[in-house]
Amino acid sequence: MRIGILCSGGDAPGMNPVIRSVVRSASSLGHEVVGIRRGFRGLIAGDFMNLSSRDVGGILDRGGTIILSSREERFKSLEFRETAYRNIERAGIEAMIVLGGEGTFKGAQIIAEESGLPVIGVPCTIDNDIGCTEYCIGYDTALRNAVDAIDKIRDTASSHERIFVVEVMGRNRGFIAVEAGLATGAELILVPEEKFPKERIPEEIIKAKEMGKLHFIIVMAEGYGKAEELKQFLFESVGNRYGEIRATVLGHLQRGGSPTHTDRIMGMKFGEVAVEALLSGERKGFVAYKRGKFYIEDFQRAGEPKEIDWEALRLSRRLNL
Numbered sequence: 001m002r003i004g005i006l007c008s009g010g011d012a013p014g015m016n017p018v019i020r021s022v023v024r025s026a027s028s029l030g031h032e033v034v035g036i037r038r039g040f041r042g043l044i045a046g047d048f049m050n051l052s053s054r055d056v057g058g059i060l061d062r063g064g065t066i067i068l069s070s071r072e073e074r075f076k077s078l079e080f081r082e083t084a085y086r087n088i089e090r091a092g093i094e095a096m097i098v099l100g101g102e103g104t105f106k107g108a109q110i111i112a113e114e115s116g117l118p119v120i121g122v123p124c125t126i127d128n129d130i131g132c133t134e135y136c137i138g139y140d141t142a143l144r145n146a147v148d149a150i151d152k153i154r155d156t157a158s159s160h161e162r163i164f165v166v167e168v169m170g171r172n173r174g175f176i177a178v179e180a181g182l183a184t185g186a187e188l189i190l191v192p193e194e195k196f197p198k199e200r201i202p203e204e205i206i207k208a209k210e211m212g213k214l215h216f217i218i219v220m221a222e223g224y225g226k227a228e229e230l231k232q233f234l235f236e237s238v239g240n241r242y243g244e245i246r247a248t249v250l251g252h253l254q255r256g257g258s259p260t261h262t263d264r265i266m267g268m269k270f271g272e273v274a275v276e277a278l279l280s281g282e283r284k285g286f287v288a289y290k291r292g293k294f295y296i297e298d299f300q301r302a303g304e305p306k307e308i309d310w311e312a313l314r315l316s317r318r319l320n321l
C-alpha cells in the first residue's frame with residue numbers, strides 16, 4: 001500500500017515522532033509512505049515527497065514537523081478538493097494518515113467520504129481539545145514549556161511584589177491554563193469554561209496580598225480574554241496599591257521545542273496504530289486513546305466536548321492560602 005501522510009493546523013511537538021513511526025512501521029511491513037508538504041495546501045498543489053526510513057532518521061527529538069503544516073481555507077471548497085483528489089490519484093496514494101486537531105479531522109472526514117480513500121487521523125494539537133481521546137500529541141510538551149515560563153515569571157514577580165497576568169494558549173479551551181496553573185501554584189486560573197467574573201479578581205488580589213503573598217499570578221487561557229485588557233481593567237480597579245501589574249503573552253513559544261518523552265512515546269504508539277488500522281481495512285476515523293488503550297473512533301466524535309480537569313481547578317483554589 002502507498003500511504004500519504006500530512007500535518008495540518010498548528011504544529012505540535014511530537015508530530016515528527018509520529019511521522020517516523022508511520023514511515024518505519026509501514027516500511028517494516030513492506031509498504032510505502034509519501035509525505036504531503038504543508039498539509040491540505042500541499043494536496044492542492046501536488047507537493048509530495050517519498051519518505052524512506054532514512055529520511056526520518058534524527059527527527060525524534062525535533063519539534064515542529066519535517067513535512068510542514070498550514071491552515072488552508074481553500075480546502076473547504078469542493079473545487080480545490082477535486083484538484084487534491086486528482087493529485088492523490090496521480091501520485092498513486094491509496095490511503096492517508098492525517099495529523100492535526102479537530103479542524104483537520106473535518107477535512108480528513110470529507111476526503112474519506114468524497115473520495116472513498118481510507119483516511120485515519122492522529123490527534124496532534126497542543127490545545128488537547130479533541131473529543132473522546134484522553135491524549136493529544138503536543139499537549140505534554142506545551143505544558144512543559146508553559147510551566148517552565150511561568151516558574152521564571154514567578155521569580156521576578158516575587159522580587160518586585162508584582163501582579164502578573166500570564167496568557168497561555170488554548171483557542172477556545174482551558175486545558176493548558178488549568179494544568180500549568182496548578183503546577184506553578186498560580187493564585188488564579190481563568191478558563192473560558194468557567195466564566196469567573198472579572199469583577200471578583202480585585203478582591204482575590206487584595207485577599208492574597210493581605211495574607212502576605214509577595215506576588216499574584218493569574219494564568220489565563222486565551223479563550224478567557226486578552227492579557228493586556230485584563231491588566232488594564234485591574235489597573236483601573238486597584239491601581240498599583242497591591243503591586244505593579246504586568247501582562248505576558250506566552251504565545252508560540254509554547255508550541256516549540258524538543259518533544260517530551262511522553263510526546264515521543266505516545267507519538268510512536270499513535271503512528272503504529274494508524275498504520276495497522278489502515279492495513280487491517282479501517283476506512284475512516286481517528287486513533288483515540290482511552291484508559292490505556294488505542295482504538296479507532298468516528299471522526300464525527302472529535303467535536304464532542306471534552307471536560308477540563310475540574311478537580312485540578314478546585315484543588316488549585318483550595319491550596320491557594
Ligand SMILES: Nc1ncnc2c1ncn2[C@@H]1O[C@H](COP(=O)(O)OP(=O)(O)OP(=O)(O)O)[C@@H](O)[C@H]1O
Nearest residue numbers: 009010071072075076100101102103104106107125
Ligand atoms: N469544514 C472543513 N472542511 C474542510 N477542511 C477543513 C474544515 N475545517 C478545517 N479544515 C482544514 O483543517 C485546517 C486546520 O484546521 P484548524 O485551523 O481548526 O486547526 P486544527 O486542526 O484544529 O489544529 P489546531 O487547533 O491545533 O491548530 C484548516 O485550515 C482547513 O484546511
Ligand SMILES: O=P(O)(O)OC[C@H]1O[C@](O)(CO)[C@@H](O)[C@@H]1O
Nearest residue numbers: 009010011126127169170171255
Ligand atoms: O499559530 P496560529 O495560526 O497563530 O494559531 C494559534 C492557535 O493555534 C493553537 O496554538 C493550536 O495549535 C491555539 O492554541 C492558538 O489559538
Ligand SMILES: [Mg+2]
Nearest residue numbers: 101102103125
Ligand atoms: Mg483545533
